[in-house]
Amino acid sequence: MDLRVSLVPGLLDLKNPVLSAAGTFGSGLEYMPYGDIAQLGGIITNGLTLRPCMGSPMPRMAETPAGLLSSVGTQNAGVEYFIREVLPQLPWRDVPIIPNLNANFVDDFSELAGILAAEEGVAALEVNLSCHNDNRSGQRFNQNTVTAARAVSAVKRAAGNKPVIAKLTPQIMDIVEVARAVEAAGADAISCIGKVQGLAVNVRERRAMLGNITGGLSGPAVKPLALRCVWQISHAVDIPVIGVGGIRSALDVLEFLMVGAHAVSVGSASFSDPETIFRIVQELPAMCEEYGISDIGEFRSSMKG
Numbered sequence: 278m279d280l281r282v283s284l285v286p287g288l289l290d291l292k293n294p295v296l297s298a299a300g301t302f303g304s305g306l307e308y309m310p311y312g313d314i315a316q317l318g319g320i321i322t323n324g325l326t327l328r329p330c331m332g333s334p335m336p337r338m339a340e341t342p343a344g345l346l347s348s349v350g351t352q353n354a355g356v357e358y359f360i361r362e363v364l365p366q367l368p369w370r371d372v373p374i375i376p377n378l379n380a381n382f383v384d385d386f387s388e389l390a391g392i393l394a395a396e397e398g399v400a401a402l403e404v405n406l407s408c409h410n411d412n413r414s415g416q417r418f419n420q421n422t423v424t425a426a427r428a429v430s431a432v433k434r435a436a437g438n439k440p441v442i443a444k445l446t447p448q449i450m451d452i453v454e455v456a457r458a459v460e461a462a463g464a465d466a467i468s469c470i471g472k473v474q475g476l477a478v479n480v481r482e483r484r485a486m487l488g489n490i491t492g493g494l495s496g497p498a499v500k501p502l503a504l505r506c507v508w509q510i511s512h513a514v515d516i517p518v519i520g521v522g523g524i525r526s527a528l529d530v531l532e533f534l535m536v537g538a539h540a541v542s543v544g545s546a547s548f549s550d551p552e553t554i555f556r557i558v559q560e561l562p563a564m565c566e567e568y569g570i571s572d573i574g575e576f577r578s579s580m581k582g
């Protein structure tokens with residue numbers, strides 16, 4: 278079955294609609310023992326910053342009913358390390374490699390985008406708009422349409438002809454308004470959703486489960502929220518949407534395509550079973566057949582009502 282999807286024709290063409298989600302698949306290299314990463318639709322890498330970043334205090338993860346609460350704080354060795362040590366080892370000729378960009382300032386986003394876009398092995402850039410716009414106010418880029426658009430246009434200018442994907446979280450007044458703003462600012466696609474802030478506590482020890490106190494919720498608990506956002510956004514913008522949130526099976530993928538996604542990213546499910554994403558890609562053709570789908574393009578957005 279033909280599962281190819283073109284997010285940006287000629288620039289970002291995927292052999293199937295299943296990508297890894299930022300921060301849950303390492304750089305891709307870490308998952309090589311579990312399957313052929315070149316068979317994926319694309320690899321969205323762990324969050325990168327201009328300079329090495331120590332990340333959040335331990336513990337960084339806590340299991341919650343139907344979800345995972347985490348705060349990693351974008352721990353990474355910095356963009357130069359990624360380019361020098363990691364990118365050359367990734368099968369970038371066979372699968373699109375999409376670094377996930379994190380920054381506190383628009384200028385840093387620009388610089389990061391310029392450095393990465395110059396690399397032949399980088400297919401596109403994903404901008405994490407839920408990073409803090411400035412650490413003092415705690416405001417995030419996607420908190421309003423102005424800061425979200427400013428970050429995306431800066432990345433777009435620095436990215437040359439490399440497609441730019443804007444990653445949104447639902448923790449804003451109106452995700453559709455922000456989606457329209459990033460589209461107008463030049464985003465080539467939208468990824469949604471990122472994690473949702475939460476808190477998990479231990480009563481016996483009278484403490485929070487995470488070193489950072491609060492963290493981001495992900496996993497099956499957020500899937501209905503993600504489906505709602507994908508459905509709303511895909512009807513409001515003309516650029517493709519990559520659905521993220523609680524995907525664990527090929528049937529979950531079909532749910533996202535049916536509400537309007539062009540592609541999906543598999544996130545925390547790769548922690549509970551590192552083979553999940555490979556199994557999803559393998560099972561997708563049979564799942565399409567089971568549900569009478571012969572063309573995923575035609576099936577997209579087919580939800581009635």
Ligand SMILES: Cc1cc2nc3c(=O)[nH]c(=O)nc-3n(C[C@H](O)[C@H](O)[C@H](O)COP(=O)(O)O)c2cc1C
Pocket residue numbers: 298299300301323324325345347348349351377379404405444470471472494495496497499521522523524542543544545546
């Ligand atoms: C441990 C962890 C780290 C993450 N790091 C990033 C990140 O650096 N950048 C980003 O845009 N999203 C990051 N995310 C969010 C995921 O890419 C995804 O949007 C979210 O987890 C929802 O998908 P899921 O329910 O399938 O996990 C992270 C998620 C987790 C669980």
